[in-house]
Amino acid sequence: MASTNKGYSHFYTEVLRVKNVAEEINRTGNLVVIFDELFRGTNVKDAYEASLATISAFAGVKSSAFLISTHIMEVADQLRKLKNIRFGYFHTSIEGKTAKYSYQLREGVTEERLGMLIFENERIVEIINECII
Secondary structure (H helix, E strand, C coil): CCCHHHCCCHHHHHHHHHHHHHHHHHHHCCCEEEEECCCCCCCHHHHHHHHHHHHHHHHCCCCCEEEEECCCCHHHHHHCCCCCCCCEEEEEEEECCEEEEEEEEEECCCCCCCHHHHHHHCCHHHHHHHHCC
């Protein structure tokens, strides 16, 4: 398996992991596959295009089951036309400035944007600014 210890970039390691899964499906005929955040090791445009291409290709494999998460919500817009794809998300509510996770899977694609709330709650910029003399 690829490793950043071998000098491979994070993205290249991800690409090799997906390739290994594809080769294993060709060898065995069926797998249950879980990918969490495909191609997060590259820029948003390449991650979008690579995720879309990969998920679209895997959607044609009838002998295996895939659970694939992504925060690139625009991918869902393109995948909706494929009949054998279902969308789900974990609902999160906001109470004050705190995210409350339900851990309940809901049908569909979320419109929630929690990244900056979590980021701001940790006061990272303020902490950095305290270092500036």
